Amino acid sequence: MSPARTVVVSGAGSGIGRAVARRLARDGFLVTAVGRRLEPLERLASEEAQRIEVVSADVATEVGAERVASQVAAAGLACAGVVSAAGGLSPGAPGADGLSAVRQDWQASFESNVLTAVLLTEALRAAVERDGGRVVLISSVAALRGSGGGPYGAMKAALHGWVYDLAAELGPHGGTANVVAPGFVPETEFWAGRLTTESRQRRASQTLTGRAGTPDEVASLIAWLLGPDGGWVTGQILSPNGGVVLGR
Ligand SMILES: NC(=O)c1ccc[n+]([C@@H]2O[C@H](COP(=O)([O-])OP(=O)(O)OC[C@H]3O[C@@H](n4cnc5c(N)ncnc54)[C@H](OP(=O)(O)O)[C@@H]3O)[C@@H](O)[C@H]2O)c1
Numbered sequence: 001m002s003p004a005r006t007v008v009v010s011g012a013g014s015g016i017g018r019a020v021a022r023r024l025a026r027d028g029f030l031v032t033a034v035g036r037r038l039e040p041l042e043r044l045a046s047e048e049a050q051r052i053e054v055v056s057a058d059v060a061t062e063v064g065a066e067r068v069a070s071q072v073a074a075a076g077l078a079c080a081g082v083v084s085a086a087g088g089l090s091p092g093a094p095g096a097d098g099l100s101a102v103r104q105d106w107q108a109s110f111e112s113n114v115l116t117a118v119l120l121t122e123a124l125r126a127a128v129e130r131d132g133g134r135v136v137l138i139s140s141v142a143a144l145r146g147s148g149g150g151p152y153g154a155m156k157a158a159l160h161g162w163v164y165d166l167a168a169e170l171g172p173h174g175g176t177a178n179v180v181a182p183g184f185v186p187e188t189e190f191w192a193g194r195l196t197t198e199s200r201q202r203r204a205s206q207t208l209t210g211r212a213g214t215p216d217e218v219a220s221l222i223a224w225l226l227g228p229d230g231g232w233v234t235g236q237i238l239s240p241n242g243g244v245v246l247g248r
Helices: 015-026 038-047 062-074 098-123 125-131 152-173 197-205 215-226
Strands: 005-010 030-035 052-056 078-084 134-138 176-180
Touching: 005 015, 005 062, 005 098, 015 030, 015 038, 015 078, 015 215, 030 038, 030 062, 038 052, 052 062, 062 098, 062 125, 078 098, 078 125, 078 215, 098 125, 098 134, 098 152, 125 152, 134 152, 134 215, 152 176, 176 215
Parallel strands: 005 030, 005 078, 030 052, 078 134, 134 176
Antiparallel strands: none
């Protein structure tokens, strides 16, 4: 009997990652849901009985990424994919100033948005290659148009450069690698406490659709990339963004 197939989803405790984990579980994958806080992961698992394994890990660290890979290996699971949704805005550098503040801010954003994707994928690379797995890295529209200052857009853009190489490396093993770069998705912790009615409306009105996106809409695109029809799309930047940035 062939082993059960898991997709490892980081950032699965909230927002887009949570919607991805739920959608993939309903599509028949056994999902390995990863985040630093255990409680939201366990709540998710309790809602999707039998289809979600949880791992509490900080995947910006080698130890955390290795813990995830060890759990997948110990369970004897085939690795059908990795979805890296962990990331977000870093808190800046409270107490620091000048270049020290700049360095701390960029370092924190690098760890949160680049290392989380790279370390998790590299920890699972042998399994992904063995099983022809598919990798999806969540970037942002900020990588395409800037983020209004700070490191966030630049750090997300680093994933774009990396995914081209990753796609070339996984292709001969039957795998794929893509970036999904969402636009404005307010029902997430990313935006918690940062929106007013006015700013929410302004952001929505900048799209061609006149509305924000939902975590489920982003999840359905990712589910397609991991599903039976997604095997010939690789090395791409896919932008569910309501048309706020065109053609990229
Ligand atoms: N919402 C938007 O409008 C939007 C737009 C474009 C791109 N994005 C990107 O989409 C991704 C998902 O974000 P979201 O919007 O769904 O926000 P979110 O609700 O804040 O989700 C981010 C998740 O990542 C987890 N996480 C953060 N650092 C981690 C680490 N080092 N190790 C493990 N897990 C970690 C967090 O859980 P713990 O704190 O428990 O670890 C959290 O559940 C992010 O990469 C974000 O930059 C969001």
